[in-house]
Amino acid sequence: MRIVVTGGSGVLGSKVVARVRELGHIAIPASRRWGVDLTTGQGLAAALTGSDAVVHCASSPVRPGRTDVEGTLQLLGALASMSPPAHLVHVSIVGCDANQLPYYRAKVRAEEAVLGSGLAATVVRGTQFHTLLASIARVATIGRTRLDLDFSAQPVDVAWYARELVDHALGTPPAGSVRARDVAGPERITLAEAAGAVREHESRPLGRGIRVPALGRTLRAFADGSNLPGPDARIGGVGFTEWLARGRVSAVS
Numbered sequence: 001m002r003i004v005v006t007g008g009s010g011v012l013g014s015k016v017v018a019r020v021r022e023l024g025h026i027a028i029p030a031s032r033r034w035g036v037d038l039t040t041g042q043g044l045a046a047a048l049t050g051s052d053a054v055v056h057c058a059s060s061p062v063r064p065g066r067t068d069v070e071g072t073l074q075l076l077g078a079l080a081s082m083s084p085p086a087h088l089v090h091v092s093i094v095g096c097d098a099n100q101l102p103y104y105r106a107k108v109r110a111e112e113a114v115l116g117s118g119l120a121a122t123v124v125r126g127t128q129f130h131t132l133l134a135s136i137a138r139v140a141t142i143g144r145t146r147l148d149l150d151f152s153a154q155p156v157d158v159a160w161y162a163r164e165l166v167d168h169a170l171g172t173p174p175a176g177s178v179r180a181r182d183v184a185g186p187e188r189i190t191l192a193e194a195a196g197a198v199r200e201h202e203s204r205p206l207g208r209g210i211r212v213p214a215l216g217r218t219l220r221a222f223a224d225g226s227n228l229p230g231p232d233a234r235i236g237g238v239g240f241t242e243w244l245a246r247g248r249v250s251a252v253s
């Protein structure tokens with residue numbers, strides 16, 4: 001099969017490209033690096049020509065309105081003009097609809113556009129990546145002091161998330177637009193535990209923690225566990241602690 005991977009140069013997209021090729025299929029990475037700009041639609045139709053599926057990983061937390069919302073609309077328009085349209089596997093975030101973070105609101109708008117399109121599309125939400133949690137854990141430490149925010153995560157191994165997405169792309173497309181089961185890793189961990197684990201991994205142990213209250217809607221939504229997977233989520237890949245032990249933390253340095 002021929003599978004276009006938007007954001008094929010990114011953290012997730014590059015793993016999707018590798019997985020498609022590992023399985024002997026053709027992966028077409030598509031992003032500005034390859035002359036495809038979702039915000040304008042430039043290069044999109046050419047990249048999609050002859051494709052069976054699209055795994056849509058392109059995103060920008062800095063310009064989510066332009067990239068995630070308008071970019072997804074551009075992609076939907078291009079898919080609608082294909083005959084037949086390729087199956088869209090759309091990447092989103094667990095709990096994005098329960099948090100007013102501007103990036104998450106854009107993810108919701110993009111999802112709504114996909115689910116309202118009537119095209120063959122599968123929305124697959126994932127939890128925070130291990131790489132992201134490690135980055136947040138680093139930010140949540142000042143010197144030897146840990147900032148104890150009320151935040152837990154059940155992060156996912158990006159390579160496993162990529163496998164799930166590719167399985168969807170290679171499978172039978174749905175008759176319309178659907179949401180698949182959310183995906184998450186196996187280990188639930190607090191930010192304090194994650195910060196301690198990252199520092200221990202780096203042989204720079206932390207001292208005491210300072211409690212930081214969950215002020216504002218965004219932090220309160222995280223404190224309420226809006227980013228955690230529900231009981232019907234698909235769980236797989238390695239947990240955060242094992243991922244760290246395997247030395248992957250260097251990927252976020």
Ligand SMILES: NC(=O)c1ccc[n+]([C@@H]2O[C@H](COP(=O)([O-])OP(=O)(O)OC[C@H]3O[C@@H](n4cnc5c(N)ncnc54)[C@H](OP(=O)(O)O)[C@@H]3O)[C@@H](O)[C@H]2O)c1
Nearest residue numbers: 007009010011012031032033037038058059127128129132
């Ligand atoms: N990070 C997390 O913890 C997490 C958790 C769950 C779900 N997700 C979702 O997973 C997806 C991938 O995230 P990521 O962290 O892998 O992203 P990333 O590493 O930041 O990569 C973003 C990709 O988007 C491309 N891109 C940006 N603007 C573009 C444009 N105008 N046109 C075409 N391509 C564009 C970039 O390539 P160029 O610069 O070459 O254009 C890059 O390949 C996103 O939808 C994100 O919401 C992330």
